[in-house]
Amino acid sequence: MEMPAPSTHVLARKEQIVARLKEVLPTNAVISDENQTRAYECDALTAYKCPPLCAILPANTAEVSAALKVCHEMGVPVVPRGSGTSLAGGALPTADCVILGVAKMNGVIETNYADRYIKVQSGRTNLSVTGAVEAEGFFYAPDPSSQLACAIAGNIAMNSGGAHCLKYGVTTNNLMGVTMVMMDGTIVDVGGAHLDAAGLDVLGVICGSEGQLGVVTEATLRILHKPEGARPVLMGYDSAETAGQVVSDIIKAGILPVAIEYMDEMLIGVCEEFSGAGYPECEALLIVEVEGSEAEIDDQLARIKTIAAKHNPVELREAQSPDEAARIWAGRKAAFSAIGKISDYMCLDGTIPVSSLPYVLKRIGEMSKHYGLGVGNVFHAGDGNMHPLILYDANKPGDLEICEAFGAEVLKLCVEVGGCLTGEHGVGIEKRDLMTVQYDPADLEAQMAIKDVFDPDWLLNAAKVFPLASSEPRRAA
């Protein structure tokens, strides 16, 4: 993965830049020692590393504004960083950049149960947002697998999803407002505790802009009361076609489960070993979860099981206890770490129309043979968001490149069948050079024009999202 050459003009002024930042920030909020900046050299896409010029950890909006003003005046690139859990390289530094970490900004500013929102600083972790409101029975709905560690700032940057977004939506559907600092230090408030925009939906374009438009420092998030209960049902089938048909039939019957998860044979085996959930041996496993009171759950699961039974399942089993339900989910949620125990892997994130599932899985199987690398599939089946996990050996020269070529071909296939490159992880550097597969030059030009408005000098996270060749004239200007 190519990154632009660092600016020698910036590198040469490291001392002055650090000194200016120390003038506007507490001394311990500026990290310039090379042993310490290494902590920021990569995010969860660990195949790529580069220590930044320095890292700063401002504590509030005013400090972010002051620091960005300095960087803007001195022409220094800035890469914002949430918790560094991006799988797409969204927080990968360049050698000439200042990493702006939001980790110190983790406070709760306001909770309001009558109006059902919480206002937090953006460095707060996803799970601790729910932690702040669960005593009152509330929760924050988007639940990315990394929710224990990932920051709201990163969730907003990538418009993160999760397993339960079939019912509750992704970040953009649960974000009511932000306070954001633009590259020149201007502080702008967008949205708030009310619904919908007064004019253009600027909040809608900020969410998912991968830290390229500004640094979000505070966020107003919608909170919901927890359901009375939830229960999953497991169903196993001997073909991907049948499992896909079952998903379609459930949805067509007017039932909207809170989650429908799919695992293929390889993942079933790995996750079973990891969690002991009692997954059956079969080609395709579905976990379907519904919510409500005990009676409502019984009623919905009866309807779902009637549909499932029509398609000759290998296994059809409802969780009989909270412990069993927890183990069913533990297996699925541990899919990435379970695979990680047996091999290095690359996690893809393409989304496809649900109807294309059997065809896409067949093609991925063929590609796996062609490239000689194993692949497992977990899948948010209700919304078509695939997560093929391609196995490779990081210590074997050339294996990563083969893996990346395989991954690129899978993502091209997702676009070919009417889907997209990334459903919830973001483009970052990982899918940057594939953007031309999904978008024409005019489509990319329209997106880059938006960045021109927010960050005319292209200093914020500029080497991400857009193919370097497309963004070159702007970055060089």
Place this chain on the structure above:
Amino acid sequence: MTPSTEAELAEMIATSDEPLRIKGGGTRPIGRTEGQELSTAKLSGISLYEPGALTIVAGSGTPLSEVEAALAAENQRLAFEPMDHRPLLGTTGAPTLGGMVAANISGPRRIAVGACRDFMLGVRCVDGAGTIIKNGGRVMKNVTGYDLVKLMTGSYGTLGVLTEVSLKVLPDVETMGTVMLHGLRDDRAIAALSAALGSPFEATGAAHFPKSKFGEPLTMIRIEGFETSVKYRAEKLRDLLKNYGDAEIAVGATEGPGAAEGWKWVRDAAAFTDQPGDVWRVSCKPSDAAGIAARMGAKAVQYDWGGGLIWALTEAGHDLRAAIGAFDGHATLIRGTADLPVFHPEAPALAAITSGLRAKFDPRGILNPGIMT
């Protein structure tokens, strides 16, 4: 001008040397504009509908009724419940899909499931330079590049003329129930609605009329789903709200305020249809709503979205924003002739961003110029 293809539309915009007034069905003349009429009427038709994937794709000029009929045949619907502006604004014609999207039109269910923008999956449009742009697609989760889909939704044609949109749809429900409380003061009613919306019982509508059709205050909470579930939740809500009075429950009613007709009344602000005066739509924090309504100097108000949306009927020309003063939210003049901005003025930092965006997408300022001011 009535282009019949996207390419023809692009050519018309690229070569136009005068402002264009973009027209869908012409049923929602919100905001003021001028110029030559440009109709999307011929960019019509459903190109893809996959009920099992909850996805529909159609031309912007497709009549909304055609989309709703196709969905109804598969027992699905547009869950955000778009308002019909015709009675309130005294317009005729057929609302189009593109018009609905351009104005981000939602209804009472917005409080539970989200607005039109939350169901938008993809757009194709032509910008002010005549360039064809696509963004998003037809899948439910998509974070590939910036989300221009949200930006285009609710932009009233000022950033581009929509040619095709894709939307997420949801299953229709087996039945509906309404829990009704009578005689509550506005602040008490909104507290009751907040309690319902903050419960696990998934209210899909939460409205209050200080003066209902029947003269007295009426507070309405809607639940939808399978019949046994609706009955159960209605009972639970009645228990939850017992401090606010003895609630009346209507499940599967075919007439009266607890029936579909009652929620259509809420959706279309029907109480103000034949009343003279200006009509304002105010989005605010629900717990501020009663105070804001008291400061408005309105002739009448009604609340939706649990208090988060206030519809107000005022004397013609009344400056409602001045009467309210500063608040967390915004007010839009939906019907009126007053010489006031139709859309709520934005704070300077945000206004600089929005005018920057308009300049990029419509550098000559020819798409519905001035409509969002």
